[in-house]
Amino acid sequence: MLSGSMVALVTPMRADGSIDSDSLRNLIDFHIHSGTDAIVAVGTTGESATLNVEEHCDVIRQVVEHVAGRVPVIAGTGANSTSEAIELTEYAKQLNADAVLLVTPYYNKPTQEGLYLHFKAIAEAVDIPQILYNVPSRTACDLLPATVARLSKIDNIIGIKEATGDVSRVKEIQSLCADNFELYTGEDANTVDFILAGGRGVISVTANVAPAAMHTMCQAALNGNETEARAINETLAPLHQKLFIESNPIPVKWALNEMGLIPPGIRLPMTVLSEQHHEAVREALRAAGVLNH
DSSP states (O other): OOOEEEEEOOOOBOTTSOBOHHHHHHHHHHHHHHTOOEEEESSTTTTGGGSOHHHHHHHHHHHHHHHTTSSOEEEEOOOSSHHHHHHHHHHHHHTTOSEEEEEOOOSSOOOHHHHHHHHHHHHHHOOSOEEEEEOHHHHSOOOOHHHHHHHHTSTTEEEEEEOSSOTHHHHHHHHHSOTTOEEEESOGGGHHHHHHTTOOEEEESGGGTOHHHHHHHHHHHHTTOHHHHHHHHHHHHHHHHHTTSSSTTHHHHHHHHHTTSSOSOOOTTSOOOOGGGHHHHHHHHHHTTSOOO
């Protein structure tokens, strides 16, 4: 069962935008040593939108190979084309990913029936555990609980990353789905509330820079230790906010570079974090205890 702090891993890039495989391997080791419970490769934070198909699949391969079974690997394989999502999902299976994360089709705004048929087609085409991903703020598309309930009846659709920011959806979706259908938040700021409401964990941006604290916080919440979980979250709250001071993954890649973990590269149309925000992100890193300078 996938649970706890699952990092939405950045894709390290050199200043020219080329993928830095050495930094990628070092980041993976950093996460495993820090207690990260699972790694999501090539999700939104991994700049899936600007990697071509060959690069997309190669990053998944590199992550799976270097993780080498130490923690689960979830491959981001969503697309707004059903055929492309099937192709990427098939690659992920061939590369031995443990599961895939499938964002709702973005931009083309399908109906709820279209969403159901899209995810059903992927699940029927590729026999690998699949997690739905609902993030209306980015996709202009909301996968409604009633549609999630229909999809949850498909055996290899095992859960959903619910990134609406609405914690009340936990109970609503749980009331409609079987007990073994898992819910994960995509909003770092509501992780504690989400888990205490019945969720199983977070697919996290903050975990990129504060993996140990995110892991400990999630475990405390999963164990019902609300006081400990909230105390840890208080130190992380500035990060939850400032890592979105510009569009993700702009701030988190800058923060990782500031921590000396990756080069400064990011691909257009994303740009390096504006200088006016540098000190705010530094202060958040210091508050979390992950930056000393």
